Amino acid sequence: MPASFQSADALPKSWDPGAVESDLYEGWVNAGYFTADAASGKPPYSIVLPPPNVTGSLHMGHALDHTLMDALTRRKRMQGYEVLWLPGMDHAGIATQSVVEKQLAVDGKTKEDFGRELFIEKVWDWKHDSGGTIAGQMRRLGDGVDWSRDRFTMDEGLSRAVRTIFKRLFDAGLIYRAERLVNWSPLLETAVSDLEVKYEDVEGELVSFRYGSLNDDEPHIVVATTRVETMLGDTAVAVHPDDERYRHLVGTTLPHPFVDRELIIVADEHVDPEFGTGAVKVTPAHDPNDFEIGMRHQLPMPTILDTKGRIADTGTQFDGLDRFEARVKVREALAQQGRVTAEKRPYLHSVGHSERSGEPIEPRLSLQWWVKVETLAKAAGDAVREHRTVIHPPSLEPRWFAWVDNMHDWCISRQLWWGHRIPIWHGPDGEMVCVGPDETPPQGWEQDPDVLDTWFSSALWPFSTMGWPERTRELEKFYPTTVLVTGYDILFFWVARMMMFGNFVADDPAVTLEGARGPQVPFENVFLHGLIRDEFGRKMSKSRGNGIDPLDWVDQFGADALRFTLARGASPGGDLxxxxxxxxxxxxxxxxxxxxxxxxxxxxxxxxxxxxxxxxxxxxxxxxxxxxxxxxxxxxxxxxxxxxxxxxxxxxxxxxxxxxxxxxxxxxxxxxxxxxxxxxxxxxxxxxxxxxxxxxxxxxxxxxxxxxxxxxGGESLVIADWPQPSGISVDPVATVRVADMQKLVTEVRRFRSDQGLGDRQKVPARLSGLATADLDAHIPAVSALAWLTSAEEGFTPSAAVEVRLSQATVTVELDTSGTVDVAAERRRLEKDLAAAQKELAGTTGKLGNDAFLAKAPADVVDKIRARQRVASEEVDRITARLAGLT
Missing domain, CATH: 1.10.730.10 (Isoleucyl-tRNA Synthetase; Domain 1)
Structure with missing residues (x-):
């Protein structure tokens, strides 16, 4: 038996992806196909995987990222590059600590019952036992990552990198400690990043109330708020400098109805005099805009909410109340005094919610650690301006510049136990020192209790994963990385921070390569894809219930089907x-x-x-x-x-x-x-x-x-050569002949269908004009593909079709006698003809209406003309069919 038939027998009768995918993948890994050789002489191509959270599992966004990265690396590997696709996971400070705390709560325990060190041990135990679900899911997808270089942001090597860059930034005056407004989660009792705040429209209430005298003839002012409890922290009322209604009040004070405090009336251009009463209450410690007003006017900034979101330190009857309880009680107390002038319920407004805990976020003044970003952000912007990093698609560059050119200082501290602890030690008399990875803290001093924002360690990902701050073979070979693949939605949060830190260490010998063009960047290209939406164009979300587990599709359709679906819809910057x-x-x-x-x-x-x-x-x-x-x-x-x-x-x-x-x-x-x-x-x-x-x-x-x-019979496509130019150009003669043959076969098949002939039902036929059409050599193919047999002696055609080809018209006569119910076919064609004539009449009437043509948009008119043309062709075609039906 020929070898080719043996090969065919090696395949199953049908394609069953679930029966082969796992074994194929493990075979690739065990063969070392995905393991990068830093000593290789091949040109490098490198991608670092955006590290998913250790608590997470793959969602469709991950699946899209992974599919595109895998496609890029597989192609480059086949093209002869030494490819490193480096995997890893993020320790996900807030998410991971929350998971473990919830497990403890089942037994009625809190982290405080164990203390910091023992609690962290429990988190590590959870990570080893339950974390990393995504690694198994990545194998299901077929990710060709180098598992030998798998990294975790809390690994010792990466922790050393974190401590190293923290000290360098601190010593350079780029890290400082200050009271600033942050996004605060009362449930988690920590600051959270902007990326972890999701805004939702919620139904609340808008309360308008009066400061000052209840007598209209005496000084007073009306303000409105959706968070009436924050009035306990008000220190001013702001009006626009040009607002004649309040000019006489600017500089004066009004007493606070509950707190022993005078509220000053300030003039600030931030106020919109056309909105509401044109006066706004100012709570500097609990609102971002109010904080800016407070800084400009040097206002007091009392914090009236504790870390759990309870009213505190106001000296009022409201102390100890939860913020939502206080919202009701403060409104009622204001109403009892006759100060409430209007209440609007329900009032739809946008409220920031914690992505992790789901609760409304509370803006809160807090003592935190910050990175001074001005010079770092400028360098990140310059890298793109100077084309050392290229953003794909270029249309997203303006969004990049709009962000990095207007970036605010970055809050890097979190009030957690799980994470990279801030390497600052405090002395007994308020002294403070930053301790590097090779330094010893002063005896008797205490380390700062806060940990670093997860994004801080993730910002080092492109080079910390390759061994920085040491000079390693991986850094010499694969850094800067070739491309970063990610969604445009985290362009600012993660990509910008990697660019800032990458530029900051660019003069470090460990990451500076000889012959490099200018200061180095963490990646040469940034490819930004869009968001995945459902088939109706809606963003996928848990609240809508329209999310799809990618592994469900792998189980149902196979990994290839999932991957091809995602890649087929992926274009630079576009949603799919x-x-x-x-x-x-x-x-x-x-x-x-x-x-x-x-x-x-x-x-x-x-x-x-x-x-x-x-x-x-x-x-x-x-x-x-x-x-x-x-x-x-x-x-x-x-x-x-x-x-x-x-x-x-x-x-x-x-x-x-x-x-x-x-x-x-x-x-x-x-x-x-x-x-x-x-x-x-x-x-x-x-x-x-x-x-x-x-x-x-x-x-x-x-x-x-x-x-x-x-x-x-080859070893594996993973290491096969990528197709090179074949040297075979398009043959114009063969192309025309095949195109003519395709048209002829298609028209005959369509004619057969119109005649009521079944697919593959052989009918005698006579073909005329093939020689003139230069298709005489293709009679066997046309006959076979159009299901025709040769006309024998006594052939009597009952139907015919003419097909205009590139060089001549070919006539195909068929004998359909005995194969078609002529009466039934005539009735069907007459019905179709009536529908086509109606469409033709309708479109012709519209196009003949001058009033319609004067008002209708050009694209609408074009569509109607196209419909008229199609209808006319249908009338001619069906009429011809009826004439040929005998």
Whole structure:
């Protein structure tokens, strides 16, 4: 039995991804295909995985990120690069501590019951036992990461990097401690970053109340707020300097109704005189805008909420109340005094909520550690301006500059136990010292209780994971990294911080390479993709219930189907909408590839040198020319991070051209009595599949691996060579002939359908004009694909169709006698004709209406003209069919 038939037998009857994916992946890992060699002489290509939270699991956003990174690295590996795709996880300070605290709460315990050191040990135990679910899910996706270099942001090496850069920043005067307004979580009792605050519209109440005299003839002023309890921290009322209504009050004071405090009336241009009463209450310690007003006017800033969100230190009857209880009690007390002038309920307004705990965030003045970002942010902006880092797509550059050019100082401290503890030690008399990783803290001094924001250690990720601050082989080989792949939604929060720290250490010998062009950056390219939306274009969220677990799709359709669905929708900066139908279509595509390859193998396809192009058929030359065009298109698209364009090109070539046309033409050629035609056909089948499977491998690694290894006997597509230019150009003659043949077959099939003939129902036919159309050599193919048989003596046509081709008109006469219910077919055609005539009349009437044409937008008119043209063609076509129906 020929080897090709043995190869076909090696494939199952149908494609079952779940039966092979796991073993294939582990085989790749065990073979060391994904392990990068820092001593290699190959050109480097490196990506660091944006570290997912150790508490998390893969969502569709992760799956998209991972698919695109894997596609990039697999292609570069095949192109001969030494590829490092470095994985790892983030310790996720708030999320991880919350998980462990909830576990303790089940037993009625708190972290304070254990103390800091023992609690941290429990967190490490949880991390080892339960953390890292994502690592297993990444294997399910087929991520070609270098597991030997897996990193965790709390690893000793990365912790050393954190302490090193903290000290350098501190010594440079770029880290300081100050009271500033922060996002405060009363439930978690810590500051949280802007990225961890999600804004939602909620129904609240807008309370308008009166400061000053209750007598309209005496000094008073009316303000409005949705957080009436914060009036306990008011220290001023602000009005616009040009507001004539309040000019006489500016500089005067009004007594606070509950607190022994006078509120000064200040003039500030921040106030909008057209909004509300034109006067705003100022609570500097509990509102960002009020804080700025307070700084400008040197106002007192009393904090009236404790760390748990309870009213504190006001000396009023409200002390000890939760903020929401106090909201009601303060409003009632104001109403009892006759100060409430209006209440609006419900009042829809936007409120920041903690992403972790779900509670409303409380702006709160707090003593925190900060990074002074002015010079760091400028360097991050300059790196893009000077094209040392290129943002894809360029249209997102303005958003980058708008952020880094207006960045506020960064709060880096968190009131947690789990995380990188701030390396500051405090002395008994208020002294303070920053202790580096190789230094010893003063005896008897206490370390600062706060830990660093998780984003601080993540900002070091591109170089700390490669061994910085030591000079390592990985840094010398793979740093700066080639590209960062991430969503545009965290462009500012994470990407900007990596750029700031990367530029800050750029003059460090450990990360400075000889011959580097200017100060180094952490990545040479930033590719920003959009957000994943559901099939209706809505953002996926838990509240809407429209989120999709990517592993559900892997179980149902296979990893290749998930990956192809995501990559096919991914374009630079653009959002993508996906639904189950998309995944099902991708699964069908994988099945189509499988069946096509199995057919080729069963018919003897095997790797072989292609004969001279002149010895090949039109169909062979056409498909090889198209393959070369597609190869160039895919290369161009990948280089531009246009994954959607690459996938669309491959999908339509594989399905519409190779499977739907060439395979059908190949069946005719494989039946040719000339053995050379058969051999050439099998060689072309193998050549096209070899290249097609390689081009698809970065996005669909599993099915392509199975098929390619069976087809070629090669070791693995992971280490196969990426397709190079074949030297085969498009043959214009063969292209025209095949296009004419496709049109002829398509029109005959359509005519057959209109005549009521079943698919593949053979009917006698006579073809005229093929020689003039330069298609005489394609009679067997046309007959086979249009399901026609030769006309024998006594042939009497009952229907005919004329098809205008590039060089001539071909007439196909068919004998449909005995195969069509003429009366039923006439009734069907007459019904279709009536519908087409109605459409034609309607569109013609609109286009003849001058009043309509004067008012209708141009695109609407164009669409109606297109509908009129189609309707006219349908009328002509159906009329001709009726005339030919006997």
């Amino acid at each position: 909408s996906i639904g189950e139908d998309h995944a099902r279509a991708s699964r069908n595509f994988a099945t189509k590839l499988f069946n096509a390859t199995r057919f080729a193998l069963m018919n003897g396809a095997a790797p072989a040198d292609l004969p001279a192009i002149t010895q090949l058929t039109d169909a062979d030359r056409w498909i090889l020319g198209r393959l070369e065009e597609v190869r160039a298109e895919v290369d161009s698209a990948f280089d531009a991070y246009e994954f959607s364009r690459a996938c669309e090109s491959l999908y339509h070539f594989a399905w519409d051209e190779f499977c739907d046309w060439y395979l059908e033409l190949a069946k005719v050629q494989l039946a040719d009595p000339d053995e050379r035609v058969v051999q050439h056909t099998t060689a072309v089948l193998a050549a096209v599949l070899d290249t097609l499977l390689k081009l698809l491998h970065p996005v669909m690694p599993f099915v392509t691996e199975v098929l390619w290894k069976t087809l070629t």
